[in-house]
Amino acid sequence: MDKKRNYSKKREAILAALRSTDCHPTAEWLYRTLKSQYPDLSLGTVYRNLAQFREEGLIISVGVVNGQERFDANVRPHAHFICSRCGAVIDVPGVFVSGGEVARAARRAGLQVESCEIVLHGVCTACLEKQAQRAEKPGPKSSAGKSPRSVRR
Numbered sequence: 001m002d003k004k005r006n007y008s009k010k011r012e013a014i015l016a017a018l019r020s021t022d023c024h025p026t027a028e029w030l031y032r033t034l035k036s037q038y039p040d041l042s043l044g045t046v047y048r049n050l051a052q053f054r055e056e057g058l059i060i061s062v063g064v065v066n067g068q069e070r071f072d073a074n075v076r077p078h079a080h081f082i083c084s085r086c087g088a089v090i091d092v093p094g095v096f097v098s099g100g101e102v103a104r105a106a107r108r109a110g111l112q113v114e115s116c117e118i119v120l121h122g123v124c125t126a127c128l129e130k131q132a133q134r135a136e137k138p139g140p141k142s143s144a145g146k147s148p149r150s151v152r153r
């Protein structure tokens with residue numbers, strides 16, 4: 001009995017942690033965040049619960065970024081932006097996409113549409129700022145980006 005209560009407490013904690021952030025965390029992030037509070041929590045438990053939440057429609061998977069699956073407790077249809085430099089997954093603000101046009105085209109082709117996800121790829125604001133800061137500094141003269149070990153004859 002007690003074991004079961006403990007289990008549902010962890011389940012609640014995992015869901016709450018996921019709902020408290022918009023960083024689209026990995027299972028490992030959730031594990032690290034909750035480990036101090038629940039010392040007997042295992043990564044396997046986190047994965048199991050995430051799979052269950054998905055089945056219940058409480059969360060969605062955003063997909064795999066840099067080899068790790070990312071999760072989102074915001075299940076309303078919205079577009080994602082994934083930074084190709086740092087791997088940040090960011091909600092595109094203000095738009096709730098239905099993908100109506102694409103879905104219609106798919107249906108015309110005889111396909112049964114169940115969901116639509118829109119993912120944009122590019123460079124996030126933080127990475128762009130870092131890049132701008134680097135550009136301001138008069139860095140070393142390695143303009144061409146060629147290997148410094150030039151071949152001599």
Ligand SMILES: [Zn+2]
Binds near residue numbers: 128
């Ligand atoms: Zn970035």
Ligand SMILES: [Zn+2]
Binds near residue numbers: 024074078080090091
């Ligand atoms: Zn999201």
